[in-house]
Amino acid sequence: MSPAQDLAIETPDSIHAKEWLRAYQRVRAATEMICAPLHKEDYMVQSMSDVSPPKWHLAHVSWFFEAFILEPFHPAYQTLDPAYDYLFNSYYETHGTPFPRSDRGMISRPTVDDVYRYRAHIDRAMEELLNDPPQEHLPEILRRVELGLPHEQQHQELLFMDIKHILAQNPLGPVYRDDLAPPSALEAGELRWHGYPAGVRLIGHDEAEKGFAYDNEMGRHRQFVEAFQITDRPVTNGEFLAFMQAGGYDRPDHWLADGWATVKTEGWKSPLYWVERDGIWHHFTLGGLVPVDLNAPVCHVSFFEAEAYAQWAGARLPTEAEWEAVAGDVPMQGNFVEQDHLQPVAAAVLTEVPGQMFGDVWEWTGSAYRPYPGFKTLPGSLGEYNGKFMSGQMVLRGGCCATPEDHIRPTYRNFFPPHARWAFSGFRLAQEARA
Structure with a gap:
């Protein structure tokens, strides 16, 4: 040599x-x-x-x-x-x-x-x-x-x-793995609201910071956010079940027009993978068919279902700017793929404001997937990676139980069409600040 x-x-x-x-x-x-x-x-x-x-x-x-x-x-x-x-x-x-x-x-x-x-x-x-x-x-x-x-x-x-x-889809209900980490035996506790004042927030990835980010996160910009409140955790299976029992899938009152049309066309009566057996709700997981944990975050719901629940509950979904403004000050800890549950699990009630923001379920926001100010696609064919999908999609934030821990960050923008349910998707609630 x-x-x-x-x-x-x-x-x-x-x-x-x-x-x-x-x-x-x-x-x-x-x-x-x-x-x-x-x-x-x-x-x-x-x-x-x-x-x-x-x-x-x-x-x-x-x-x-x-x-x-x-x-x-x-x-x-x-x-x-x-x-x-x-x-x-x-x-x-x-x-x-x-x-x-x-x-x-x-x-x-x-x-x-x-x-x-x-x-x-x-x-x-x-x-x-x-x-x-x-x-x-x-x-x-x-x-x-x-x-x-x-x-x-x-x-x-x-x-x-x-x-x-x-x-x-297999009638035998095959198990992907029978050695997954068992779920926690924790209780979700009462839903708590945390308030944030109105003000200008910086949204998006700062290119001066070290670390990778996708092009759709670029274009850090100022955005005025009105005073708002957000919950300390996602909506649970038990809370969503109350929506179902109140006729949530049977009445059009709280649904967007496209959502209600989808409910009728697809015959939705519950989240994806839920099935009732002898009066008890079960759901199919990567560990097989198991009873629904009422304390775990609800999962495999579409934007339409998340929006309908929020309307029924007298609230709304957070915007992605609100979500990011809160998550930027929260440790990136949660139930990721490394925890090996491969399913959302009930988390310990945290005293820190505003609780856990990462892992378990990708959280639907009320924001359409659109470019940030000054957005530019990558040169060449790699420019098709994200920008071409900025139509007809909604933003989700926070990662999930199948996300690698080193893959997520507060500015990460996931996106799916509003009817999609097969992702590990859930939601938390927001509302305008109360006097």
Whole structure:
């Protein structure tokens, strides 16, 4: 090895690349751990158009590194199969023509074993690249790795969502894992309200701060927020059950027009995965069918259901600015994937204001998913990552029981259409300040 090569390896940027390689290997291993309990037959199922087969997720996150890092920057890289660029492109129209989302369950070939070979092929190439990166392209390579790892973490959460939906359709009620951490035996306690004064708040990610954030969080800006109150915890299953028992799904009074139309069309009578057995409500979890814990946060409800409950309760959903203004001063602690419940659980009543804001359930806000002032998409095909979806979606905040703890932050903006229920989604209440 020449002195020049020695010098190249010892540069701070090259050392930084090796640190990113370790992070890459950790995230990639976590994805495969999620799929380890599956049988091969499970990998192929697509239970609805919003759900992707687990096999497709495994391939797509590998394709992301191939398409946006290896092919542009690895001088000797060769793909295993050119057809993968078509099969596993999700929605990047400027990159190529994606395979239709609703038909992903039809991709019986490549096989599950082929997909794992594809992942291993990508991992070897990424290791080669990050161990000996081209110095002229290293900043851009690392910028894309920094995006690719949170992208894979998003798909880890989607895997939990999709696996749960897939198994729930099976009349045998198969259990994903029978060794999950048991739920707490805590009581939720009375709902408490905390007030915040009117004032100008800074909303969005500060680009001067260290740490990754998506482009949709950028554009830190001032926003005036009127005085408001917010609850110290999300609405529980028990509280939502009271809404159901009061005829919440049977009367249009509290529903938005689109929400009520959806209730009638879909025949909703309860949150997704709930079923009544011998007069007791149960729900399907990744640990099987279990009685509903009345003290745990209600989960798998749509924006329409959250909005209807809030109206019934004489309150409303918080705006995302209100939510962020409160969450910025709250420790990022909660029930994340690391706690291994994979289900919302009752939390200890906290004396700190305003209680727990992170984990358990993604919390619907009353805010439409729209760009912040000065929003700019990323250059090239990666500009399709977030900006193209800023229509017909509502913002959720805070992470959930399937979110990696190091993936979340107070400014994180998740988004789903208002009818979506298969995410780990719940809500808390807000209202105008009372004199």
